[in-house]
Amino acid sequence: MWDEAPGVAAQAQAIKERAAALAQADARAWEEALAALRDAADGAGGDAGRDFELEQKLERAAAAPLEIAALGADAAALAALAGERGDGTYRADAAAAAALAAGGARAAAHLVQVNLGVRAGDARLARARASEQAADEAAAHLLEPAR
Amino acid sequence: MTTPSTLSDEELVQRCRAGDPDAWGELVERYSRYVYAICVKGFRLSEEDAEDVFQDVFARVFTRLDTLRDAAALRPWIAQLTRRRCLDAISGGGKEQSTAEIATAEATDMEEIDEAFAVREAVATLSDACRDILDRFFAQDQSYRTISEELGLPSGTIASRIARCLRKLRDELEGRNEAPEGSRRER
Numbered sequence: 001m002w003d004e005a006p007g008v009a010a011q012a013q014a015i016k017e018r019a020a021a022l023a024q025a026d027a028r029a030w031e032e033a034l035a036a037l038r039d040a041a042d043g044a045g046g047d048a049g050r051d052f053e054l055e056q057k058l059e060r061a062a063a064a065p066l067e068i069a070a071l072g073a074d075a076a077a078l079a080a081l082a083g084e085r086g087d088g089t090y091r092a093d094a095a096a097a098a099a100l101a102a103g104g105a106r107a108a109a110h111l112v113q114v115n116l117g118v119r120a121g122d123a124r125l126a127r128a129r130a131s132e133q134a135a136d137e138a139a140a141h142l143l144e145p146a147r
Numbered sequence: 148m149t150t151p152s153t154l155s156d157e158e159l160v161q162r163c164r165a166g167d168p169d170a171w172g173e174l175v176e177r178y179s180r181y182v183y184a185i186c187v188k189g190f191r192l193s194e195e196d197a198e199d200v201f202q203d204v205f206a207r208v209f210t211r212l213d214t215l216r217d218a219a220a221l222r223p224w225i226a227q228l229t230r231r232r233c234l235d236a237i238s239g240g241g242k243e244q245s246t247a248e249i250a251t252a253e254a255t256d257m258e259e260i261d262e263a264f265a266v267r268e269a270v271a272t273l274s275d276a277c278r279d280i281l282d283r284f285f286a287q288d289q290s291y292r293t294i295s296e297e298l299g300l301p302s303g304t305i306a307s308r309i310a311r312c313l314r315k316l317r318d319e320l321e322g323r324n325e326a327p328e329g330s331r332r333e334r
Contacts, residue, residue, distance in 0.1 A: 006317065007310025014285060070290040074306075077291055081306050134292065134302070 002086050012078055019071050019104075026064035026111075033061040033115070058115055065111035066124055069131035072105025076138035083142040091142070098139035105135035153272075160218035174221075175205055181222070181264050182229050189256040190233040200232045207232075222264070226257070269319040277312035284309050 036057045040050060076098045083094030109128035116122060154162070154173065162170035182204050186197035207228055215224050270278055280298070283289040284305075295302035 003314060004307060004310035007313035008306065010313055011284070011306060011309055018288060070292065074291050077303070078306050081310075085307075131290075131292070 004081075005086060008078060008082055008086075012075070015071055015075050015078065019068065019075075022064050022068050022071065026061075026068065029057070029061040029064055030115075033057040058117070062112045062115040062124065065108040065115065066128050069105045069108035069112065069128040069135075072101045072103075072108060073131040073134040073138070075101035076105065076135035080138040080142055095139070095142035098135075098142050102132075102135040102139040105132045108132075155219070156221040157218040160212065160215065160221055163212055171209070174208070178208075178222070178225050179205075180267070181260065182225065184260045184263070185226060185229045185257070186233055188260060189230075190237065192233060192236055196236045200229065200236055203232050204229050226261075265320060266316070269316055272319050273312060273315055277315060280305070280309055281312050281316070 033054075036050075036054045040054050043050060079094045079098035079101060083091045083098065086094065109125070109132040112128040113125050116124060154170070159170055159174055159177070163174055179201070182201055183197060186192045186200050187194075192200065204225065208225060215221065270281065273281070280294060283294050283297075284291075289297075291302055291305040294300070294305050300308070
């Protein structure tokens with residue numbers, strides 16, 4: 001057996017547990033942001049306190065996807081490592097895992113952009129996009145020979 | 148003097164018996180979390196009760212260390228002292244917990260506590276670089292990218308470095324290290 005395999009599996013397990021917790025946090029934060037958006041839509045304009053609260057909730061709603069994008073990059077990197085150095089029998093499974101992770105990172109980066117309503121220059125969005133790109137590159141590296 | 152954290156329990160006991168104050172500090176540092184975990188996780192004591200037991204256990208360790216026959220059996224001895232004091236605290240406090248409930252909860256949790264403690268001891272034997280990278284990934288939840296940026300390491304090597312450190316940790320836990328730690332430092 002590839003001697004790094006147990007260590008890679010342990011990291012994959014840690015990433016999985018973090019992702020599950022973040023998915024729940026993301027859902028909660030988005031529910032709160034959505035409720036704040038509805039309140040804002042129902043009320044008259046010009047309430048500075050309410051606008052600030054809404055902004056804070058949208059920021060929180062972007063924080064979880066930002067971390068999920070980073071986890072996607074990590075999962076893709078781990079899959080790339082397993083695909084390159086692990087048992088060749090499972091290379092296609094590793095490539096599939098990397099592609100799924102890259103998809104997750106891309107979706108998460110998109111949510112960061114939408115939730116923050118920001119342009120390309122925003123540092124958080126840049127970080128999310130960098131995670132997306134890293135995940136894409138890791139997946140592409142594994143998928144290439146099969147194309 | 149040798150770095151205290153590298154001492155075995157047996158050596159630590161010998162130094163304590165010889166009156167080395169640094170060794171006493173190391174003993175308390177090494178076992179404080181263990182004792183506290185037994186109190187809080189094993190016996191569900193309140194923070195206040197746990198604090199009382201904690202003080203009492205280390206006072207007893209200090210005054211009775213000479214009665215410990217096998218210096219290498221420091222941990223089970225401390226565990227036994229702690230369990231007894233926890234039971235005293237429960238019975239003295241009029242808590243409504245049956246002996247069976249306590250025994251069941253304790254048996255399960257003690258296994259986890261012992262396992263966690265063994266991991267902590269094994270981690271302490273790893274190189275600084277390994278301890279750091281494992282702490283960043285597993286305890287601080289840092290991403291590979293953050294680790295790479297903060298440590299100045301190529302990002303593509305982080306997962307592999309962590310895997311190698313975990314292998315060393317496993318070898319240490321299984322007691323089958325072929326080369327002494329430090330002869331091949333992870334960086």
